[in-house]
Amino acid sequence: MDRISVTPRPNYQEKIEQLGFDFHAAYWKEEAYYLLRADEVEKLEQATRQAYQMMCEAARHIIEERPQWMEQVLKIPPHVCRRIKYAWDEDEPSLYGRFDFLIAPDGTPKILEFNADTPTSLLEASLIQWQWKEDLFSYRDQYNGIHEALVQSWKDMYKPHSSVHFVGSLENSEDTGTLQYLASTAMEAGISTRVMDIADMNLNEGRFFDPSGERITDCFKLYPWEWMINESEVGCLADIRWIEPIWKAVMSNKAILTILYELFPNSPYVLPAFLSRPQFGIFCKKPIYSREGHNVSIVDIHDWNEEVRIAETKGDYGEEGYVYQSYIRPTSYQGRYPIIGSWVIGGEPAGIGIRENTSEITDNLSEFVPHVF
Amino acid sequence: MNRKTYLIAAVCMMALSGCTQKTELPENPKDKEEYRDSQGNQWIYNAMLMRWALMPSIANGLSTTHYYYPGSGTWRNAQGATVDAPSGVKMSTPSAKTKGSVFGSTGRSRSIYA
Numbered sequence A: 001m002d003r004i005s006v007t008p009r010p011n012y013q014e015k016i017e018q019l020g021f022d023f024h025a026a027y028w029k030e031e032a033y034y035l036l037r038a039d040e041v042e043k044l045e046q047a048t049r050q051a052y053q054m055m056c057e058a059a060r061h062i063i064e065e066r067p068q069w070m071e072q073v074l075k076i077p078p079h080v081c082r083r084i085k086y087a088w089d090e091d092e093p094s095l096y097g098r099f100d101f102l103i104a105p106d107g108t109p110k111i112l113e114f115n116a117d118t119p120t121s122l123l124e125a126s127l128i129q130w131q132w133k134e135d136l137f138s139y140r141d142q143y144n145g146i147h148e149a150l151v152q153s154w155k156d157m158y159k160p161h162s163s164v165h166f167v168g169s170l171e172n173s174e175d176t177g178t179l180q181y182l183a184s185t186a187m188e189a190g191i192s193t194r195v196m197d198i199a200d201m202n203l204n205e206g207r208f209f210d211p212s213g214e215r216i217t218d219c220f221k222l223y224p225w226e227w228m229i230n231e232s233e234v235g236c237l238a239d240i241r242w243i244e245p246i247w248k249a250v251m252s253n254k255a256i257l258t259i260l261y262e263l264f265p266n267s268p269y270v271l272p273a274f275l276s277r278p279q280f281g282i283f284c285k286k287p288i289y290s291r292e293g294h295n296v297s298i299v300d301i302h303d304w305n306e307e308v309r310i311a312e313t314k315g316d317y318g319e320e321g322y323v324y325q326s327y328i329r330p331t332s333y334q335g336r337y338p339i340i341g342s343w344v345i346g347g348e349p350a351g352i353g354i355r356e357n358t359s360e361i362t363d364n365l366s367e368f369v370p371h372v373f
Numbered sequence B: 001m002n003r004k005t006y007l008i009a010a011v012c013m014m015a016l017s018g019c020t021q022k023t024e025l026p027e028n029p030k031d032k033e034e035y036r037d038s039q040g041n042q043w044i045y046n047a048m049l050m051r052w053a054l055m056p057s058i059a060n061g062l063s064t065t066h067y068y069y070p071g072s073g074t075w076r077n078a079q080g081a082t083v084d085a086p087s088g089v090k091m092s093t094p095s096a097k098t099k100g101s102v103f104g105s106t107g108r109s110r111s112i113y114a
Helices: A012-018 A038-065 A068-072 A078-089 A122-136 A146-157 A173-188 A225-231 A256-263 B003-020
Strands: A002-005 A032-035 A096-103 A109-115 A163-168 A192-197 A202-204 A207-209 A218-222 A241-243 A281-287 A297-302 A305-310 A322-326 A337-345 A348-357 A367-369 B034-036 B042-046 B051-054 B066-069 B074-076
Touching (some): A012 A122, A038 A068, A038 A078, A038 A109, A038 A256, A038 A348, A122 A146, A122 A337, A122 A348, A146 A173, A146 A337, A146 A348, A173 A192, A173 A218, A256 A322
Parallel strands (some): A163 A192, A163 A218, A218 A241
Antiparallel strands (some): A002 A032, A096 A337, A202 A207, A297 A305, A337 A348, A348 A367, B034 B042
16 A cells, blocks of 8 residues: 555535535545555455454344443443343344554554444545546546445335434534435435434434424434433433444444454454453553544553553543553554545445544544545 | 420421432533532532532442433442442432433534544
8 A cells, every 4th residue: 555645636625515525624635645456455345344244243242142241341221231132133224334444564454443333434435535536547446335335225224215314413514414425325225314403303202203293213313322322311212213223332332342352362353452451562542432532542561550652632531441452553654644444334345435644543633535446 | 286396396307308308400400510409418510421420428428429320310430330329319200301302412512523
C-alpha cells in the first residue's frame, strides 16, 4: 500500500455537497490517496469475513453461555439482557457494521475494534470516494460495493412498500446526512421511509408512535444502544423491530475484544486483549465504551505498574472500565497513520474507507482519504 | 390528650413518617443540581452521565458514594458495579418514564462517532 499525493479536483467541495456530503469541513481534502495492490484487497476481504464470523461466535458465546457477563462487564440491566437473548434467538437481522483494522508490518490486518452499532463515515466511503475515483481514475478499481450491498440488504430484510422509520439526533448535521443517505438506500430498495429525531418517538403502552400518530413498527436508529439502555430500559423493551438489533449492544463495545481473544487466540487478525491489567507489555488502553478515540492511551507495563507512553486523549469515558489491547506500532505513510474501516453489510464484506491521523490514536481530527487499486 | 402526650405522639408520627416516606427525585434536574430528600440524604446530579450521586452518610449507612440511574432505575457503586439499592434509601416507584419521549437526551451532549 502506498500513499500518493494528488491535486484536489478544482470544484470538489461543490461536487461532494451535491451528493449530500455537506459535513466534510477539514475531514475530506482529497490531497492524497492510497494505492493498494489486488492481493492486499483480497487479504482485507478475507480478514473481514473471518473477523465477522469470529465476532458472531463471540456474541453467541456471551449471550448463550455466559449471559451474566452482560450484566457484570457491560452493566446491562437484567431485563434488557433477556431482551437481547430474545432478539438473538429470533435472529433479528443486522444491516451493517465496520471493522477498524491496523495493518501490521507483515501486512496482516489486525482488528482494533468493531463498530457494530452506529458505524459512521458511511457516505464518504460509499458514494463520495467512488465519485472521486470516477473523476480521476476511471481506469482503476476501488474496493467499494457498499452502496449496492446496502440496497440489496434492505431488499433481503423487507418486502417492497414496507415502512421503516429512520431516527437519530438530528441536531447533528453529520447524523442527519448519514440517516438521509441510509434512507435513500432503503427507498432504492422500494421501502417507504420517514426520517425524524429520536426524541420525537412517543412511547405509549409499550409501543412507539411518530408525531403524526402512526405506529412505528420497524425503526433504523443511528443512536447507540448503550445510550438507549441508559436513557430508558422501558423503551428498550418496547414492541418494535430495531435496526441495528439490540444484540449489537453485546458487540459494540471494546470488552468483546477480550472474549474474541479468549476464543480465537491463534487467529492472525486478533490482538491479545484483557480486562484487567497484564503483568508486562505495551498496550493500548481503551475504555469499554468510548467514541472518537476519547480516553485512549498507550501504556508500558512492568510488573503491573503502568507507565504512560502516549498520554490519554481527552474525554469523559472510562467509568465502566478499560480494555488492554496489545500494541502494534502502526506503519507511517508520509507521516500519517492510516486505519482501514472495513464494512460488513448483510453479513458480507462490502468495501473499505481509510481514515488517517498524524498521531497514532485515531480521533475526531482524522481525515478520510480515498483509495484505488 | 394533654400537651405532653400530643408532643410525644407528634414526634413519633414525624419519625415514622420519615422512615416510611420515599424519595422522589426531581424529574428534570440540571447539571450539578443538589437535592436533599426527606430522609436527609444528599444527592447531586450529573447531566452528562445522567445519574444521581448519593453522598455517604451515617443516615444511609454508606461509606462510599453510590450512583442512581433514573433512566433504568439501577444502582452502581463507586467501582461501577451494579448493586442493590442501599438499605437506608427508599425510592418511590415508578422511577422510569414509561410514556412519551424516552430517548435522545444523551445525543444532545455527546457524539455517536466511533
